[in-house]
Amino acid sequence: MTLLPVPLMTVGLLVASNVFMTFAWYGHLKFKAAPILTVILASWGIALFEYMLQVPANRLGHGTFSAAQLKTIQEVISLTVFVVFSWAYLGERITWQHGAGFALIAAGAWVLFQNWG
Template sequence: MGLGLPVPAVTIGLLIASNVFMTVAWYGHLKFKSTPLVTVIAVSWVIALFEYILQVPANRIGHGYFSAAQLKTIQEVISLSVFALFSWIYLGERIGWQHGVGFGLICLGAWFIFHDFG
């Protein structure tokens, strides 16, 4: 893979970067509630374009090494991780124990996706 990096590193790196863009596109406007909705939609679409520019290659590169279900699972775990950090750092929202328990259960589900018991 490019730059001599293994497929998992490239795939996960691109998925992390894409999720940062998507989280900003979907939730960044919440600090700008006086901005007209049509404006935040337009800006969000521009930001989301970069998410697609990173997400599509991540899936293309990763598929074959990972199954489609594994790629989606990786994306969801990354998405929740990025969102938790974003909501805490940018939006100033509290992350409680119940969020940790819920996230732990999601990670447990992800663990099952990556193991073949058949």
């Protein structure tokens, strides 16, 4: 039994896992002088926490969501977290192309969640 509804728990765990994974994959870009082996090992360490959240999220959510829906939710969350990360942490500018591309991905996610028989 969960304290929160399954969809909310699933999405919450996926958001948290994606924050860890984004830092594991891209956080080192601010530390280009660090040796690559150090970066890889640090990334693996951070990714462990991502897996500790992602796996339970998928296990909990499967049944309420299909596997394809879980993957779609994860991808939309991943892109959202990445946009915030690249702007806030890396200082990169968000352009209209980012918005347009994300809107198309969101439209694809919407299609996947429709029950058209």
